[in-house]
Amino acid sequence: MTRSIRFCPHCGEPSLQPVSDKSWRCASCEFLWYQNTAAAVAAIIVQADDVLLAVRAGAPQAGKLDLPGGFVDNDESAEQSLLRELDEELGLRGVEPHYLCSFPNTYPYAGIDYKTLDLIYWIELPRRPHLRAADDVAAVRWLPVDAVPLEEVAFDSVRRALGYFRAHRKGLRTA
Numbered sequence: 001m002t003r004s005i006r007f008c009p010h011c012g013e014p015s016l017q018p019v020s021d022k023s024w025r026c027a028s029c030e031f032l033w034y035q036n037t038a039a040a041v042a043a044i045i046v047q048a049d050d051v052l053l054a055v056r057a058g059a060p061q062a063g064k065l066d067l068p069g070g071f072v073d074n075d076e077s078a079e080q081s082l083l084r085e086l087d088e089e090l091g092l093r094g095v096e097p098h099y100l101c102s103f104p105n106t107y108p109y110a111g112i113d114y115k116t117l118d119l120i121y122w123i124e125l126p127r128r129p130h131l132r133a134a135d136d137v138a139a140v141r142w143l144p145v146d147a148v149p150l151e152e153v154a155f156d157s158v159r160r161a162l163g164y165f166r167a168h169r170k171g172l173r174t175a
């Protein structure tokens with residue numbers, strides 16, 4: 001659980017007390033504050049037998065392998081969010097994502113554990129595109145789908161998504 005949340009966003013007193021793993025009550029003004037699970041998206045991009053892994057540029061887990069993606073912005077659909085992130089992080093446009101699965105994740109940032117639900121999409125490319133790593137991505141690596149070193153993968157949800165994709169890949173259809 002996040003320990004550093006103390007100040008009430010309603011009255012400003014350092015009086016927040018945890019009520020559950022996602023809610024706090026202010027002892028000064030009784031305000032009840034929730035930190036609900038945030039939506040995030042990620043893409044498993046495959047070309048032939050290789051999958052695209054993004055090397056993380058910053059905290060948390062800088063240098064570790066990740067899938068391209070990120071947090072869903074306010075008033076965005078998951079699909080809009082994914083297409084925006086792929087453009088921002090890779091310069092990749094004009095792709096057709098297919099929903100695959102979802103896994104929960106914990107994203108520690110600046111002393112706060114953010115709980116996310118990661119919506120995983122998969123994209124099959126006919127040829128390897130020219131990509132421009134930017135934003136949260138330091139570099140791009142193409143690795144055989146069955147040989148991704150899971151111990152170098154940053155997040156549990158991404159490890160589970162890659163495992164799910166390996167197990168179900170033969171049954172996936174793009175149409």
Ligand SMILES: [Zn+2]
Pocket residue numbers: 008009010011012013015026027028029030031
């Ligand atoms: Zn308060």
